[in-house]
Amino acid sequence: MPSTTTPDALTVATGTAIVNLLLPHHRTAGPGHAAAEAFPHQLRRITDFVREGAPVVFTLPAFPCKSPNPAKVLGHLPDMGERLSLTFLDALCRDVERIHPPGARMVICSDGHVFGDLIGVTDGHIDAYADELRLLISRLGLTRLSVFDLRDVLGHLPPQERRAHVDEHHTPTLEALRAEIGADGHALALYRGITRFLVEDTADHPGTRSALQRACRRRAYGVIRRSRAWGDLVADHHPHSVRLSIHPQPVGAPKFGIRLLEAPDAWTTPWHSAALRRTDGTWTLLPSATGEQQGRLIHHEGRPSHFEQVLGA
Numbered sequence: 001m002p003s004t005t006t007p008d009a010l011t012v013a014t015g016t017a018i019v020n021l022l023l024p025h026h027r028t029a030g031p032g033h034a035a036a037e038a039f040p041h042q043l044r045r046i047t048d049f050v051r052e053g054a055p056v057v058f059t060l061p062a063f064p065c066k067s068p069n070p071a072k073v074l075g076h077l078p079d080m081g082e083r084l085s086l087t088f089l090d091a092l093c094r095d096v097e098r099i100h101p102p103g104a105r106m107v108i109c110s111d112g113h114v115f116g117d118l119i120g121v122t123d124g125h126i127d128a129y130a131d132e133l134r135l136l137i138s139r140l141g142l143t144r145l146s147v148f149d150l151r152d153v154l155g156h157l158p159p160q161e162r163r164a165h166v167d168e169h170h171t172p173t174l175e176a177l178r179a180e181i182g183a184d185g186h187a188l189a190l191y192r193g194i195t196r197f198l199v200e201d202t203a204d205h206p207g208t209r210s211a212l213q214r215a216c217r218r219r220a221y222g223v224i225r226r227s228r229a230w231g232d233l234v235a236d237h238h239p240h241s242v243r244l245s246i247h248p249q250p251v252g253a254p255k256f257g258i259r260l261l262e263a264p265d266a267w268t269t270p271w272h273s274a275a276l277r278r279t280d281g282t283w284t285l286l287p288s289a290t291g292e293q294q295g296r297l298i299h300h301e302g303r304p305s306h307f308e309q310v311l312g313a
Contacts, residue, residue, distance in 0.1 A: 003018065008051075015047035017099045021092065027248050027257035027266055034251045041254045045242045049100075056096055056104040058239040059234050060089070060258070061227070062145075064112035065129045067272045068120045069203045071289040074274050074297075076125040078132050080306035081270025084283060085260040086133070093144035105144045107241065108133065109234045112161055113150040114166060115226040118219045119201060120132055123159040153233055163226070170229035177225055193247070193267050195220040201272070256309055261285055275306040 019036035026033070036043060049056040063082065073079075089106050094136045096104035109134060111240050112126035137145045154162040181187045198216035205212045235243075244258070248266045249257035260270060263285040273285040276295055286294075288307075295307035 006174035074304035
């Protein structure tokens with residue numbers, strides 16, 4: 001008997017299978033797990049790519065630069081945390097090929113230049129970090145990944161003028177953001193999470209803890225405004241992409257929060273931490289100061305790379 005499955009039903013089934021590949025890595029602050037059908041934004045966009053017979057395009061604003069706090073990271077360049085994360089993202093795209101032969105590609109939208117002045121990282125360090133990401137992708141043969149940053153949009157301008165352009169043309173108003181944070185629980189959680197990171201990333205603050213927290217609360221608004229602007233710029237350049245995020249996202253949100261590596265909480269990233277290889281061969285992320293207590297430092301190509309756990313440490 002002829003099959004009763006229509007071509008569009010097969011397309012939807014393929015799109016659902018691709019969403020199911022993402023679900024084990026969903027980064028969310030909410031409870032439990034949800035089915036693919038609970039993610040209509042991602043399902044619709046992925047299904048569109050499948051219907052067209054085109055590679056699925058993911059955009060991930062992430063990998064901005066290393067934290068400026070030496071108690072959290074091993075330096076200002078990518079290390080094992082980034083190597084493992086990039087390899088994972090490429091493997092995720094490769095897995096899509098088993099379901100959808102055209103496969104998938106991931107655009108890493110490195111956003112360090114967007115808010116470097118607000119997080120205390122120099123443009124030189126941001127450039128070096130993004131350039132090393134590109135080199136890593138090439139050296140590791142991660143052909144499904146690419147890097148996109150503010151230099152690709154406004155590279156004809158000096159860094160500070162790029163940020164001024166973003167502020168003038170793309171950022172939401174402070175008043176609108178304050179109102180949203182006051183009314184939306186997810187926006188409030190994001191604001192609090194970024195404020196916490198800004199406090200933790202400040203290594204040498206001359207004033208009181210309360211003064212630091214006030215300053216970081218102000219800067220957190222700026223980081224979120226610029227991040228929103230970057231999201232709009234990414235959407236302009238990649239209008240049909242499936243939008244991913246390294247921040248926790250609720251089920252059904254327009255962005256899909258994705259976890260890159262195992263970490264103690266839903267907010268830890270490779271650029272705010274160091275990687276530790278446990279004695280059983282698994283990896284986790286933790287502050288470099290904690291890594292020094294739990295393991296021995298390993299170098300790769302002459303630079304600090306990660307920690308190897310030591311029994312009894």
